[in-house]
Amino acid sequence: MAKNKFQDVAFQSVDDFLAYLPEDELQIVEFLRRLVFYCLPNCTEKLAYNVPYYWVNKSICFIWPASVKWGKQVTYQE
Structure with missing residues (x-):
């Protein structure tokens, strides 16, 4: 998958996405994924816009951590 003009990354799988995350965000994302699968055991997960969908x-939700940006504008404080 080629990078798009809004993002600097292009993941091939959810595992690639998870490997990219810093440890603090990875812990949060893994917790949220477990929560989604616990509450909706028959849901489907795929990548959309380089984040889990x-x-x-x-449509239920995206999990969009701060390290996967959309565009050049920072929408969070470091």
């Missing part, structure tokens, strides 16, 4: 019969 979940749906059952309709």
Whole structure:
């Protein structure tokens, strides 16, 4: 998958995405993933916009950590 004009990264899988994250964000993302799968055991996970995306019969949510930016504008404080 080629990088797009809004992002500096292009992950091939959720595992690639997880390997990219710093440890503090990885812990949060793993917790949120477990919560999604616990609450919605039949949901589907895939990458969309280089972040995990979940749906059952309709869109549920994205998990979008701060280290995966969209565009050049920083939307969080470091």
